[in-house]
Amino acid sequence: MSGSGVPLLAYLLVSGAMFLIGLLGVMIRRNPLMVLLAVELMLNGANVTLVGFSRFWDTTDGQTFALVVMVVAAAEVVIGLGLVVAVYRQRLRLNIDEMTRLRG
Amino acid sequence: MLSVLPWIVLALPLVACIVLMLWPTEPDRRITRVIAVGSVAAAFALVIAIFVDLLGRDAEERTEVTTLWEWAAVGDLEINLALQVDQLSTFMMLIITGVGSLIIFYSMEYMEEDRDYRRYFAEMTFFVFSMLLLVLAANYLFLIVGWAFVGLASYLLIGYYYDRPSAVAASKKAFVVNVIGDVGMVLAAFLLIRDLGTLEYTEVFATAEGGLGDGSTSAEAVGFLLFVGAAAKSAQIPLHTWLPDAMEGPTPVSALIHAATMVTAGVYMVARSNALYELAPYAAGTIAVVGAITLFMAATIATVQDDIKRVLAWSTVSQIGYMMVAAGLGLYGAAMFHMMTHAFFKACLFLSAGIVIHAMLGEQSLDRMGNLRGRLRAAFVGMLVGALAISGIPPFSGFFSKDEILAYALAQGTLGVIVGIVGILGAGLTAFYMFRLVFRAFYGPDPDGGYNPEPHVTTWVMAAPVLILAFLATFAGWIQVPQGWKLVDDWLDPVVGTPDLKPSLGLEAATSLVSVALCVVAIGVAWWLFGHGSERRLAHAKTLARYREVLHQGYYFDWAFEKFLIEPGRQVGAFLRDFMEPAAIQGSIRSTVVATLETARGLSFLQAGLVRLYVFTMIAGLAIVGVIFILVGT
Amino acid sequence: MKGSSLTIGIVATVATISFIVGLTLALTLAMGAFTFEQLVFSVAAAGAIEFSILVVALPGTFRATVSLIGALLSVAVLFVLLTAPFVAVIQVIVYAGAIVVLFLFVIAYMGERPLAAVADPLVRWQPVAWLVIVVLAAQALVVLLTTDLAVRDELQEGGTVATPGGENPDFGGPEAIGRSFIDDYIVPFEATSLVLLVAAVGAVLLAKRAVQLERGR
């Protein structure tokens, strides 16, 4: 971190905070859309760690993987939202706790 | 040449059996006959060739072991698929193939009416093969194999009429008793392997004295265990009960297997193992005692039998008792000699009985017979010669062989004297029951109600073997004459040795006189009782009813086995099946399974499909694991 | 509903400002000097955490989504500070652009509708969730604070490792990332393409099925 500036620890703390906030959201929110949003937060938290360590070890590997994570996140969102829409059209009631059967 | 011939002798009946069995349909009867009789007769011819070859050699060079391949070698134990030709096995082969070809020849007509012609001959040739394997084997393992195979053949042929419940039961009994015998032999083999590390005859006999020790426990145990096998096969008490039942088979089968050859295998085996029994005096003594008990008890039982074949069966048991007495006392030459003459006269008797049965369409009861001597000439001649021979009336063969046993036995010390006296008494009983049979079947008036239909006379196919055997039963005894020449003993001497104690001329003469006198008296009594119809017989039968019942039940051996061995086993099995298995075994597994399933059911609320609950539990688990790591790590 | 959002907003703003000030001070003290970078970091970090809380705490999906944009942009700033300009750009384009727009589309399609009025079957577990989060946070703190991350910094001060932008001016740039993908991570790269393909096909199928179901009614 070139001597001055911000230590890695600070980034990790931010990352951890985001991850845990997202985790909390996943656990206590009942709207599937909100759950998806919370998952995005968790992924971002993880990305901060990846990029932080990438900087720290002076290699682009972490950044590379952050990109992979983003791609996966995009895919996840597409499918997740697709499911949400499908459920919405069928039941018109959005509550993740209602979605307990694999076959609707 | 001697390395190949025995293999061919062995292979001939086996090939015949395989060909007959694999023949796609029931072959033409002529083909069956040619294959079956031809193979055994050819084997007989080759055995004669072997015999001649051996005669041309010195006595010490008559043993030849040929190995086909190494059958198994495990650790330091090596077992070869090998045959041993020597005087003893050649002697046995001559009887097996000789008598065997006669009886199979006889069967051609006897079985003519039967549906399963091919099966009968296939099983007969299989028997001949097995018996040859038994006597030719060069080690105890293949002895046991042959032993079991003859048991199997015997099982198949006893149960030949598979639609008769009694035949099925009899065959099963014979097989199971034989398996008990096999187990005894196998255990003996284990002992030999443990202490000597080999099963080959030559090595066993050479190392037995050093490896087992003279009179040691091991040697005695080997002797006893081998005798278990011998007793089962040769129908010695208490393993004798299967043999009378074995008469359910066709009569030629009874003649060949349950009279002439297989049942004497026990005698052969004891003679073969003479080197072991020399080390085991108690085991040998036991054989003599068991033989004596058997010969006496079987003779008494034979006196009350009403089935013509069962009389002969019990007489077989009794006669093998004589051989066992001889073998137990170390008189192997005498035992084998008696075995030979017995093979002739007993086969003759059975085949004669077969003619009677065949003529009367399967009737076997003496009550339905009488005054047959004019109607069935050949049978009468055969039966009479056989009866005279078995009773030991000179100059018939049985006289020479039986008296040799008795005279030598009396010269063998206290035990010998006791069993010898029993043997003389038995000889009297033998004459009595045999002539009872002859008189009841061939003399007296026609049976009640007459014959319907009249017994038909058989052709030469059945008569010829009977007459040949009758000839042999008459004259075969002359090859071994007391105080004269002893061809059998001399021939077998290098293998089995000769007894050290020989009876004096006076003892031999006295024994002969006493036993012959006893026999004549017995024949007289039989004539008085049975020679003139049934009144006198039935009157005496009533007064002796209680004793007769004991004898009819065969001294209750069957009853005791059923009551104390088989039934408890059945009960235990049923108990295990109905209680132990469902309650204990199934119960334990059921509780295991139920506990697992219940646990799963209890935890199944976690699988309610609530995604957030999954997240909860997963993250909680993560947290717990994390805490543990931190705590452990610090 | 509106009142609670306003309250949350005011509290959040106050908290953010105090957080920025506190963080900057702390960093200055820790590093022994004040740099502009620290200030930017403080702002971005505060934004990231603040918007994250808003995402989870705001009741309406639309507001939450907008908050997510804030969080994503804050993270993008952090990426820039970490010399990952390319990742930052992608973060803005893909995340803040595409993904969030997708969310907004869905929300617009369905309309802001209140949660179905059913009882929470897991209400008993709520405290557990909080407890778990606290435990995990504690763990993270323990681990981070007991690990000596300064080792690496010292190495750099000793000059043993070239500072980024010195020998490797392209660090974090498109070319470096591209090389990394092509040279070292070709399999993951291809795998992601496959994942995307599957996602695309899956989305189409889901949509088709949903349309069919709707017609069936």
Place this chain on the structure above:
Amino acid sequence: MPYVTLMIVIPLAAALLLLAVPEDRVDVAKALAVLGALATVVVGAVMVADFDRSEGGLQFVDRQNWADQVGLEWIVGVDGISLWLLMLTAGLFLVAIASLVWKTPNRPIAFLALLLLGEAGLMGVFAAGNLVLFYVFWEAMLIPFYFLIGMWGGQRRAIATTKFVIYTMLGSLLMLVAIVATAFSAQDVTGQFTFEIAELKGIDFGGTTSTLLFLGFAVAFVIKLPLWPFHGWLPDAYVAAPIVVTGLLAAVMSKAGAYGFLRIGLPLFPEGADKLALAIGILSVIGIVYGSLLAWRAHTMRLLVGYSSLAHLGFILLGIVAFDVQAGQGAVLQMVNHGIVVVAAFTIVGVIMRGTGGDEVIDDVGGLAARAPRLTWVFLVVAMASLAIPGSNSFVGEFFILTGVFRQHIVLAVLATIGIVYAAVYMLRLYQTSTALREKGVDARRAELRTVDYVTLAPVLIVMFLIALWPMSLMGATEASVEEAIAPAQIAAERPADQIAVEVEPNPPPEAVPLPGDEADTLPEDGATP
């Protein structure tokens, strides 16, 4: 040549290919399945020809990196013991699959695919040279059998599968624990973390650890075998399964348990094996008598054969725990013998059931001899082989087993011979009741052997005769491996030196680098301190 890998992969690949066959092309599926099974046998035959009979260790070892950071490698190989078990598996599955060509079950493609999967799993068990690999295949082979019983089984199949799977799973979970514990315990001794069986040999774990680890494995093995009194799953599973599957369960799957003892139990944990040998031997003898009695009184043919298996497997295990070369050799031979004989027996039962229309109660059937003479002949041969009449292939195995047991535990050997007598009783009961007397309860003409039955029976009978006539053909290849497998246990049991054929090398070797913990003892003090 990677024979062994091929023998695992070919059935697996065939099974996967089968899934691609469309439902209505059953003929293609059958051809594919038979080809797959046949190819496996051919590879096996080439392997047998190429096998070095004097070598005791693993041959044709195929070693591929899997996840070596945690000590996992794909190591498969074959020694004298597994050689014949692999061939047995390949041969019997070929026979079973070939018989299905004529006797098509419902949903044939899935059935065939599952059979091939099961074959691959069993092959893997017999070939695995690594404990984890062994465990993976051990569990994997359970899955296809679970479906085969559960989907194609008869009455009470749900209960049967539940019992079967849960009970065997219980054992294998203990084995999993034992596997991990073994690796860690071994690391304490040698400093190496490995699951490779060859690397774990000769380690002195110490008495208690060795016993516990052995016990962990043994529970899994005896349940799979099964040994009395762990056979609770057997009657249900044997009765509920389709008869082809029952045959394979009895013939091949049970061998996995016995094989485990020879491959893992005895060589790795000799001290534990020695401590528990007598107990296992006694249980085996109880199993022999118990199985025989139950077979005698069993109601149905399948149960009779099943319980007779229990008795025969008792002999095999007895031979293994005797720690004697002859007994061990006999046990290995008997594994093969029992496999082929029991398949033949179940085939015959299946043929009779065809004549009865599914009824298999022993006392209901009779009189096959008159109108089904060929069946009667073959039945006789199989019955004789099953009761181990001297001269049959089973006799060879039992003879050597008992020879060895007799030398070591004379009482057990004598008691075990009771089983021989009872075998005659119960097999004759089955044979005579069904063949003799008047024809009843069965259409003998339908039961008479046909081409399809010869497909199954002919190869099996040929092998039976071959073994009976020339057992050395098999035993010659197993001797060195058996000696190697039992030598550690023999040493632990303090057997006389002339019985032990192979020396066991200590592990770690004495010249190995000392462990970090040992350094203080071995290094001079002045040299160690800076």
